[in-house]
Amino acid sequence: MDGLTGPRLLTLRIRNLRNLRSVDLDLREKSQRILLTGDNGAGKTTLLEAVYLLARGRSFRGRKAGSLTTDGERRTLIEGRFREVDSSSDSILVFERSGRGSLRRYNSVPLGSLPPSDSPLRVKLVGENPQILLEGEPTLRRGLLDWNVFHVEHQLGRLRADLRRVLAQRNAALRQGGARVSTWDAAFVDLSGQITGKRVAFLERWRAQFRTLADDFAFLDGCDLFFERGWPEDSDLLDILERGRSAEIQRGQTLAGAHRADIRIGRDGSPSRLSRGQAKVVVCLLQLAAERVHRMTGLAPSLWLLDDVDAELDKGTADRLWRVLGESVAQLFIARLSAESGGIADGSTMPDAMFHVEHGVLTPPAIVDLTPTRLSSV
């Protein structure tokens, strides 16, 4: 038996997801490290997307990627059978989309009726465009931070919803000239403080793990994960709001508070400029570091979706990255152009199942036993 201690996907049925018209993946025998190979546009990322849709109910690709449902079809269906840790029975997650509406069910119960903390599968994605995550809009990084905080501090979900509500009211008051803005200040400051407290507590542990992992990568020498809480350090948020009121009224929006928080990677408080390959390593390490914190709080490992993680890495960096990924006891889905090369075939990241995707069709639709020699000859 493998060393998996987290939930594992056992079977995956996909109907009409982008170019995957009908795919059935059987992972019941070997299921720890699943390698998906295939040419550009074959459908590897779409397969990872299917697992992500099951777990999170939405895609990681933006609207630019177009419709999820295969052109000319009306309905997308994804069904995953999985086994939770310490469970002797299987659970079934279903994602369905028809038209613009989607629905998820967990063992036949619509997921909307379960608290988000009870989401049965957690996935971690290291995908396309890590630079956008690290250098683009802060919303993306805040999303990453809060998703991770949320799984140790479930209260964060309610606090964030309350903050959104108060912020909307406060912004509406600003747009009406500001006469009633102060009505919302106390609640806004209080929620910002509570959310920041939870973020900071998680961040301290996350940062420590990130620094340990970063030690293995020379380009990250002296780099750190730092937090911007959304208003200047050593300042009182209420004071900042009061002093900035005329600018807020002019812009019609709240300019300081927890909704403006951000995390960055860099030295001495300045974000580092990273190449595409380096950015991918950093995103991997951030996810690994968060996973370590989660494991310390007793959470089971997430499923990992790794999309072409080492495509732009030199061999030494790729080998080091596979080595740290190999320590994971999670189920890994690894998409790559080919099975060839370095670290992936060494020791603990050695795949135990491999599928080749060609024009949306999976071959072979069965488990294969891989040895390093066979791996590089496929």
Ligand SMILES: Nc1ncnc2c1ncn2[C@@H]1O[C@H](COP(=O)(O)OP(=O)(O)OP(=O)(O)O)[C@@H](O)[C@H]1O
């Ligand atoms: N709604 C749709 N209907 C049919 N095909 C679609 C639809 N949306 C996207 N596609 C096609 O599905 C394929 C998806 O490819 P995907 O991104 O999964 O490829 P990949 O194997 O990960 O390639 P790469 O290695 O280049 O990342 C593309 O060829 C795309 O044109």
